Amino acid sequence: MIKTESAYREAIEKLKQDQEFIKRQKEMFEDMGLTPENIELALQPYISFHEQLKEEVDYYERIKRGEFEPIFNLKTIGKTLIAYRIYKGMSQQQLAEKLGVSASQVSRDEKNEYYGATIERIQEVIDALGMVSITKVDPQNIVSA
Template sequence: MIRSNSQYKKAKEKLKEFDSLIEKEISLLKDEGRHPVEIEMSANLMSAQRDKLSLEAAEYEELLNCKEIAISSMREFPKAIVKARIKAGYTQGDLAKKIEIAEQQIQRYEIQDYNKANLERVVQIVDALDMNVSIILKPQTEARVIHLKPTIISQEKLDQKKDEISKEGLLMSIGE
């Protein structure tokens, strides 16, 4: 996840360079006489890295223009706080100054997904970002329970069923 404007700018620069780097890598591997499959795998790996970076940059751009940040689970809340900071236009340093703590503490919170931050601190951060939070608690979908009734079947009926199934070609005998 891109967490700052400077990271975004670096990502955009890397994206501009990526295609030529991929071409250079392919050319180098061909010159070394590498197997075509190895060359293709290397190109695919680099393309995947480029695509991941491109998605992160697009997510950052979208975040700057969105009206709200929706999450479907409390597990997503830490990332939502980071997104809210970015949306509000604050750097980690700006946010730290606003709530009067060290910038390194905000960095630690974000790296650790706010696991070490107490609820009071999280509320203070959300308030400093001037964000409203709406939470709806609802039960998770209920698991379906299937009740199985044991059936007692005679050996004769069991043998009949086996014969019927094997005639249809669905049963293979093992060890007989």
């Protein structure tokens, strides 16, 4: 997951480099006389990594525009907290200052997507970001044992 503007810029540059690399590799394989099927097989790992990075860039651009998915499972709350920080244009350092912790602590929390964080810590981050969280229990989706 792209978490900073500099990482976003690096990803954009990497996408450009990857496109050029894939193009050159394809030309080289064609010159070697490989069949289109063999060329596709040979390029598939590069294309897969390229597409994965493209998805990360697309996600970062969506969250910068404020396009968030609903949270259906609290296990994904960490990713949403990171996305909202990015949307607010707040650096990890700025969040750390609001929380009264070190920037390295915020970096560690985000690296782990807040996995294992207490409810109190999650609420502190929500408050520091100026978020509003709404929890809904849907009795239609409750599975009986």
